[in-house]
Amino acid sequence: MRTRLQRFRLSITPQRILAVLFLLLLGYLVVVPLGVMLQETFIVHPLERFQIPGSMPGDYTLAHWQRTFVGENAYAFFYRPLINTLIISLGLAFLALAIGGTLAWLVVRTDLPFKGVISNAAIIPYVMPSWTLALAWITLFKNQRIGGTPGIFTALTGIATPDWFAYGLFPITITLALHYFPFGFMLIGGALRNIDAQLEESAELLGASRVTILRRIVIPLVLPAIFSTFLLTFSRGLGTFGTPAFLGGPVREFVLSTTLYANLIGQRPGIGYLVAFVMIALGVLVLYMDHRIIGTRRSFVTISGKGARAGLVALGRWRWVVAGAVLAFIFGVIAVPIVALAIDTVMLRPGVYALSNFSLHYWIGEASLAIGLGTGESGILRNAQLMRALGNTMQLAVVVALVCGVLGMLIGYTVVRLRGTLISRLLDQLSFLPYLMPSIALGSIFLAMFAVARGPIPSLYGTFWLLAIACVVNYLPYAVKAGINAMMQIGPELEEAAVMAGASWWTRMRRVLFPVQKATYFSGMLLPFISVTRELSLLILLVTPATQLATTITLRYTDRGWYPYTNGMVLLLVIIVIGSTVISRRLMKTDLAKGLGG
């Protein structure tokens, strides 16, 4: 017994202390809020007592669960949004897979020209905020349904767009697919690239035809990536808020995320949190399936380093046609929304698309109730509120990027150094947990947790720190994965050599581990920076007038139909985001694909 005590004493190293600290921190930030939220679904809240006869605020009740699942309005308020969500997610996953996969095959396996340009440009639709396309769609195709002015399409052609085309499930699915296809492109492209040429060559030598090789060797090897892409985009689709909000609102089509939002804004947290819980359960289910079906098979795609491409398929005369089509498609997806939004911001009287209507009023004009939409708001670049929101966003992005970078590295270090122990596995899985939760649901658990003071921790509602914490937790899985990969690449011996030389833990961090990982560190920071800049779903529930962000403030303007301001802000964000991607790629050779876990 005494030896076990001695052994324990001797095993207390800085790594273990760090690990325990992180476990506690993550437990408090991830697991506890989940529990709190679940608890809230059983409690009567102030405004809910009117719907539950004879109840007082604070009572425990099953009414929320009852009303949601078996109540008389359950279909309208829950099942229909659920079905919508599933339809959209399935649809977008298929489309994204089809587009991304085809693109990947074209780039990796054929002799398509302009591959460099195409590969670089293909990432951009993902980098832009997901609802940019939604806004552009509205700008292009809106009809009289939402009142106000007709969209560009109608203005140019005079044809009124039907409701099902302009709003609802159809455009939601399409715009989301166009946003997420880069996922498929990167994942499937990566898988195709990593197939050892020798695997195919040996089949060829045995006499297999090109088609047989494709069917029996290439596709099975790429299958894990295909499944993975499907499930990943499916789960991302579950939690997205912006697009369904913009495109579903006008026709009152709800999905789970907008239902969640509506309930929480409407002071019905019991039901709201229940919806969040369902979303999280769905997310966990989907990613569990990913792990089960693919987890073990992932190892089939060997990274042998000799992934020399097998013979490229010659496209013959079609080369230039296909290349042209692909380029047109990608730049279309990038440029058309940007142009549409830009046009909308410089048309003084909305709906009148004529050169005479050109004006920079919405950008730099003075506040006026008479000009244009008569909003009484200053132009974007002169608007104190909007600029402050933009400032908030940038501040948040930088802080989160730094924190994620450091945390990711430290947690990655701890997990790898303590590899094989229970504590390491726990830490690994706990830091991965936020990945399973759809963004808006994650936001809601933070709302549940920090809206009121609990014990020594004060209420963080309305503070910048709440936003920062939510973002850090949300992007931690990517940061930790990057950190783990970096540490595995380096290997333990560099640090052990420093141990032998007598360096303390802090000295080892400072003089060996941090410097050696510099490049990965910056790559790991780019993703949180970009993601925070364009984040809407996660933070929409957590912002207050004092902490408005560039993305959330646009919702205010869309609600009032003041699209030029919304579109202008989005344009600014798009410029910032694309700009930082391009610049950091040039300067620091960061690779976004690595950060995305592709």
Added chain:
Amino acid sequence: MFAGDVRAVWELDLDIPDGSFTTLLGPSGCGKTTTLRMIAGLEMPTAGEIRIGDLVAFSLAKGRSLAPSKRGLGLVFQSYALWPHLTVAQNIAFGLEVQRLGKAETARRLDEVAAALQIDMLLGRYTSELSGGQQQRVAIARVLVMRPSVLLLDEPLSNLDATLRMDMRAELKRLHAETGATVVYVTHDQLEALTMSTHIALMNEGELQQFAPPLDLYARPANRFAASFLGNPRINLLEGTAERDRLLCGGLTVPLEAPLDAAPGERVVLGLRAEELRLAPIVNGEAAAGRARGTVTAVLPTGSDWYYRVGLGAADLIVRQNELPDLRLGDAVWVAPEPAPLKVFAADGRSLTGAAGLATGAGLGTAVAR
């Protein structure tokens, strides 16, 4: 013990003599690297004690574990573990800076060790710009600059190509002689162990098989494993029985001067190295005492010797001859045993003819790990 009940090293009781060049030898997974790392302080034994000189480096009973840098050791990693973001000079001086030795002393020692290992021209380069051999010298320099009393080397030559390996072996022996440090060397290459060490600790599956000077180990292995592991080509093992005054193994008869510690008729294994067998062409067809008839199944000349594979009954023997042979593929030959000394093993593998082993000498340290 590692997590999950993996016995990495089991009941190791080893006394490494001061100033020796001791090799921890064995196949992959035998626990030699783990032992080295325990001595270094990078792994913690789950039981026992480690002493270096008079210093108790580790003792579970007393709950004491000395930090690696305070044990007076230097460790050269198999992969060298040079820091890629530092120059050669910075790599070597790292330990001195951590110990705060002062600029003058640091510079002096740096120049001294760089000259000794002939890397003074490389001091400003980064490690990625160096060849394998140069990297290794830097790794050794980094360790020597700290003036350790014990030098630990983890398979340092395995990453080098064959010609470089020969040169480095001589180099390491020279360093051992010059510095007077005790060297603990880990390798799976038995030739390296034989040529370089003063003592060999042979390990298999976490257990110490034998601890003795190389040639003693070669001549008097403690068990079948030790006999097979050392020597190239592998020792020939013939199964048979032991009588009171002779052995009958594989068709060969070997007279015994003294009876073995075995019951008459007990099954034993006779070990004969390639150089302990004599071949002669069958001329007249007359038998001679102790010889058996065999057939040459392969002829393998190496330039200085000839190796023959000879089929003897059901067994295949490898025999070495260094005279001009008259033997060709398919020839019938007489095979005669000339054991020097006799190596016989019981059915459970242990030696029946005496094993070489060092009694505890002026100990450098005792490592006991359970």
